Amino acid sequence: MALRNQRIWQYIDEVARVGSVRQAAERLNVTPSALLRRIQDVEHDLNAIIFERHSSGVRLTAAGEVLIGWIRLQTSELRRVYSQIEELEGLQRGEVRIACSQAVARSFVLRHITNFRKQHPNVKFKVAVTDHSTAVRSLMEYEMDLVLIFRPLRSLELHPIMSIGQGLVAVMAADHPLAKNDILRLRQCAEYEVAMPDIAFGGREIVESRLLSSSAKLNVAVEANSFDFLGELVASSNLITFQIDIGADTWRHDPRYAVRRISDIDRTYGPLVLGQLKGRPLPLVAAKFAEQMARDLNDCRSLPTIPGGEDWSGEEEEDVEDIGLEK
Structure with missing residues (x-):
């Protein structure tokens, strides 16, 4: 052309x-x-x-x-x-396009973009914060280079670069009655009103599926499509919300919140997938950014502590794939 x-x-x-x-x-x-x-x-x-x-x-x-x-x-x-x-010029220019879940956008992706641009200040980024099905569709339509999404639907078009396990945590105000516990069961959380993301989010799907066979049922007082909104809401109320482990980092460092792990018995785990379109070579700058994120993701795995917990996700975890760069 x-x-x-x-x-x-x-x-x-x-x-x-x-x-x-x-x-x-x-x-x-x-x-x-x-x-x-x-x-x-x-x-x-x-x-x-x-x-x-x-x-x-x-x-x-x-x-x-x-x-x-x-x-x-x-x-x-x-x-x-x-x-x-541009590789011949030392990665001085280029653009990275990434679609990601809200859970990872507000801390993980933000931090990596900031760090990457310190080394490559002329590289531009296009970020779409969206749900998992829209993210995969944006890959197929060549609108995005990469996705970082929780519990994506199975797709022959999505090629994982890395997949790590992520468990859910409960997030609540620091003075919430359940904050005195280090580990919680879902049935304990169900005794209180909850603030939940809408059904398009993977964490909501996990919680509801785990409670299907239980006598405990969630009392959803507030539903929203923004984790920032849900976080601000639970900080000043008796409501509880849920987030994947990696997405709760900001709240862990805020004294207004208590972040508590959900017991492995409840099996509230799923895969967080960094991926690209199958069969499509990544532009150099996107491959370099993917490599940076993959190295960090390797240290962010949420691992079950109960015997047999290695089968929690139904998905195989994948290590960093060779994307044409030095590891």
């Missing part, structure tokens, strides 16, 4: 994403008529219509779907070429 054609591919991609020639033109700072002419030129060259009109804008035709897949693949490959060229 000639580099001079890169702009029109960007134009077509933007129209496909927003579903409107006018809105795409505003974002691209071109006139709608000029954008439409460029699209018509491509349709003429292909001898196929790539967009069809509907009441609220435009959508891709079958031919357009084929073209947009090719465009995104070529754009991804071109980014990798740029990255390899």
Whole structure:
């Protein structure tokens, strides 16, 4: 693909994403008529219509779907070429695109981006904090290079670079009646009102599945899609919320909170997966960032302490994979 054609591919991609020639033109700072002419030129060259009109804008035709897949693949490959060229300049430029769970965004990913940019200040980052299914979909659509997500759905497209076990912890106010215990059972937590993330979050799925066969039931007083909101809420109330071990680091260092491990008997464990799209080589800068995170993740495993606990996740843990860099 000639580099001079890169702009029109960007134009077509933007129209496909927003579903409107006018809105795409505003974002691209071109006139709608000029954008439409460029699209018509491509349709003429292909001898196929790539967009069809509907009441609220435009959508891709079958031919357009084929073209947009090719465009995104070529754009991804071109980014990798740029990255390899930048390697010759000592990793001075480039962009890392990562989709991650809220649990790891607020501390782990934030810390790693800060540290990475200290060494490579001209590297840019694009971070999407989202749920696990959306994160995997963003890999498949070449919108992201990496994901770091808890309990992703099984997908043939997701290739794990590293997977580590993570247990749940209960988070509550420092003066909560249960704070006097070092380890809690889920049934103890169920005696109090809880503040929970919505069902799209892996931790919520684990807690509810473990209580299905129990007489104890959660009394969900508040549901929210923000862990920061839930944290502030439990700090000033008698509510309890739950988080994976690695996601509770900020609260552990805040005197307003008590963070207590859930007993291994309740088997509230799952895999935290750092992954990439299967079969797609990572750009150099993204591979370097993945290597940095993988080394740290290796020290963040939550390991069961009861006999037989090694089977908690149903998933095999994977060590750092060779991603083309020195380990």
